[in-house]
Each structure stands twice: as structure tokens, then as C-alpha cells.
Amino acid sequence: MTTLSIAVADGAVVAKRNLIKIKRVPDVLVWVLMSPIMFVLLFAYVFGGAIDPGGGVNYREFLMAGIFAQTAIFGATFTGAGMAEDMQKGIIDRFRSLPMSRSAVLVGRTASDIVYNVLSLAIMSLTGLLIGWRIRGSLGDALLAFLLLVLLGYAFSWVLGYVGLLVPSPEVINNASFMVIMPLTFVSNAFVPLESFPAALRPFVEWNPVSAVTQAARDLFGNTSPAIPVPDVWSMRNPILYTLIWIVAIIAVFLPLAVAQYQRTASR
């Protein structure tokens, strides 16, 4: 077997173990599913009246792609907390005494966290539909949008998986991810139109991957209007391609970093 197929096979075994845990400790799942509902309702009703995306687009329609993006990326926090927790548990010694793939624990963890992400995106979609969000494009486009969101969330899982191996305890992860992900999602077009940012922040917003995936999802869901101008920057004109580049780049950098760190952390 090749290194890759071994990593996938062993990763699947570890992912199965993580999924069993989701089933056995459903409290976590409940919170994972509740918080996106809360987010949708809060933003829709608190900011709904104050923010006008323009072009006759309803704010709730405008909002959904942004909330999807934020949730998909925040989901990576679970990967970080999960890794940090695993490293403290006795089971890691068992894993390390087995002739299994070095990347399996990370591969399994990032894979099983996709389940969290898919579930919360599903719940949010239902909530969105209830408060008036509509998919106005084709079903294929909508699925592509969800796929992009899940893939970007998966890429961020590798970032936080790496961070999870660096921190001394799982408690630190929430704060660490908050510090990074909050600015990333708020200084983007996820919740407010791009034009509303001051000129100094504009370049950051325009090249922010969160803006790109939001823009891509908005286009694919048909939640935009020709009346809303798309800024004349490459990232916003080609949001799907730009998002894919980020996904590949993040994984290319953080997968090897995380695997190397796993080796180091585990042999302390």
C-alpha cells in the first residue's frame, strides 16, 4: 500500500472512533447545531433593519452566504479542541505504539469534523429557508456553493488542528481561534457590503478568503443583484477559483506542518 492509501485507511478508522464519540456524547452536537440557528436569527433580526445591501436584495438573503462562511470556518475550532484533547488522553499512547500512519490521527480528526460542518450547514439552511432565504440559482450551483464552504472549512481544520497540537490544553483553543477567526470573518463582506468598509481596510476585505467564499456562495445561490457592483479586483471577479486556491494553499502548508508537529508533540 502507498503512504497515501495507508493514511486514508487508518484515518478512516480514527474518524469512525470520533464519530462514535459524537453519538455517545450528543451534548456537543446539540450546541454545534444550536449556535448557527442563533446566529441566523440574531443577525437577521438585529441587523436586518439597519443594513441594506442595495440593489433591492433582501438583507436576509444577503446574510445567509456570509453566515454559512463564518460557521464553516468556525467549525475548525472543533478540530483544534479535538486534537488538543486527544493529545492529553491515554489513547494517544496506544496510537503511537501501533504501526499506523503518522498522519492518521489528524486525517481522521479533520475528516470526522466535516460531519459537524455538514450538519450545521444543513440546519442553518433550514433556518434560513424558514425566515425567507431562497436559493434562486440552479441546484447544481447551490451544491457547488456548499461544497466550497465545506472544503474551506476542511482546510481551516488543518490550521486549527496544527494549533491544537501547539497549545497546552483544549481550553486555550477557543480563545485562540476566536482571536483569529473573528477578525477574519468580520472584516469581510460576510455581514456587511464591501463598499461600507473604509478605504484603508478595503484591500484586506477584497483579498480575504472569507470574502471570496461568501461572494462565490452568494453568486451561486443567486442571492445577488446586477445592481450591486462587484469591485474590479481579480479575487472578487473570480471568487470560486480564488477560494479553491486558498483551499489548496492552506492544506499544502498546514498538513505537513501539523503532521510534523504531531510527531514532536507526541514524543514529549
Added chain:
Amino acid sequence: MSAVIRASGLVKHYGEVRALDGLDLSVERGQVLGLLGPNGAGKTTSVRILATLLDADAGDAEVAGYDVRTQTDEVRRVIGLSGQYAAVDEHLTGFENLDMVGRLYRLGRARARVRARELLERFDLAAAGDRPVKTYSGGMRRRLDLAGSLVADPQVLFLDEPTTGLDPRSRTGMWEVIRELVDRGTTLLLTTQYLEEADRLADEIIVIDHGREIARGSADQLKAQVGGERVELVVAQRTDLLTARSLLAEFAVGEITVDEHGNGLGAPVAGGAGVLMQVLRRLDDADIEVLDIALRRPTLDDVFLALTGHVAEPDAAPRKGEGDEGDRLRPDLAAVAVAHEEELA
């Protein structure tokens, strides 16, 4: 003969602490090596290095001919490890834990399942096999962990304090299981703080303290190092203690120990059963009522005391994942130690 486990000059630092300070060891095929030492002696550190979980700062080690530093996968394929703290997943059932390990050894789906059930049966966990490990007692976890280390029928086994925290019955059960494995040809490195355990299971014992070897040999050789047999007796009346002591002094070839609380006396003697008879006769002549008297061969406890200058003390603080540590010393020896201290004071 070829050594299956071989290490030389192992050194490991943790900051200022020298956890290992140049340890050498080797174990022949099918043999059992006992690493015996008090808390912090470096037992776990040695096992983790040999089982590829930790890199040594200096020295080198091989298991089944593979270098533990550079050929970790090869080493991991032939070893089983049951560490000091049970390496099991709380949220999985016993079956799921073993099944997972089997899959990770690539036994295949069907084989992994069969093997998991077999091991549950063998370790008396069949009834609890489908309950989450969270609900297991300390002893059950320990057994499950040992089962986990045996999934792939390893030829080399590392057991780090396999019976710590077990009640006497589970401990005896564990010893039986270990003996069986060794009888079938498994090479075993075992660490323990229980002197009796090393005595029972190990072919060779290395006593370590502060990361260094302080003695090695078979249990008998080690016992011989601290001298021959002892007469130990308990008098009925405390008032007889001093008289008995002076009678005993005629036969003693070394220091006499006194346990004032238990009315006990002990002395190293030479001459075997004959001496015992004489002591008894003299006591009888002096009208001293004796509750108990015996000729005792030295135990590893004595060896330990003699070598390290301290008894193997139980931890002050309970360690995670373990229940009652149990009595690490037999009461008589603890009493001797107390008597020593009183004499010094």
C-alpha cells in the same frame, strides 16, 4: 544467544532532572526482565524509549534487531505496549477499542472483530464488552489495556506497572496471564514497584534508582547480596522485649531490629534451622512466651532497603487514572523501617 531487547547508555533529561542516566539492559528471547525501582526511578522513561514513544538524549536501543529511533515502524510491528496509564478510549466500548486497534494493525475487518471478542473473553471482559469504557473499574481498564497490547500477538511485550492499582485477586489473575504469555515464548520487559511481582515473574531483575542501575541479577542472587537468613519473632509481653533482644543478640550476625509496636524482633543469623531451634529453646528457658517465630530468607524488600537506603514508598499524591495504590510494602517491613528510624532518633 541473541538479545531481543538491547539498550546501552540510555540518557534522558527533563530540564534539570536526569530521568535516565546511562542505563544498559538486554533481554534474551523468551526471557523476562524486571525493572524494579521506586517512584521517579526512570522505569516509565525506559519503557517509553524502548517502545518508540520517546527519543533518548543519548545511547541507543534495539528491539528485535531494529533501531528504536530510526526503524520505529518495524519496532512497532513486533511490540505490544501496556503503559502505566491505560491507553484506552473512554467513550468507546471495550469491543470497539480492541476492534479499532485490530484495524490499525491491519488485521482486516473480520479478523479484527474475532480477535477483539477473543481477547474480551480471555480477560474476563466479555460481559462488559459492549459498555463504554467510562463505566469500567480501574482493574477492568487495566485488563482492557493489556488486551489492546496483545491484539497482534506481539513477540516482544512491554508492561509498565501492570498490576498497580489492582486488588490482590486481580493481581494474581494478571500474573497468571503474564506467565502464560511468557510460557508461549513472549519476551517481556516488566516494570514494577512491587518487589514480590519481580520475584515471581522476572528471570532477571535490574534495580534502578535515579535513572541508574544499582544492582542486577536473579531474585536469588540479589537476595544473596544482602546476606543470609533472618530469625524473626514476636513476643507476647512487651516487658519481655528487652530480655528477648539480649538472648537473640547471642545468635545475631548483624544488627537486630526492634518493632516496639508489634513486639517484634528480627536478626540476621547464620546456621539455618539449627539456630532457630536454639533461639526457641533459650526463649523457653527464660519463660518468654513467643507468639510467632520464623526463619526467613531475605525478600526483595530487604534487598531494596539495603541497596537504596530507603523503602519503596507509595506516592504521597494519588496518580491519575488509578485507584487505591494498594500496600506496596508488607506490614512487617514497614515496621522494621519504623524501628530503624526510632533507633536513629
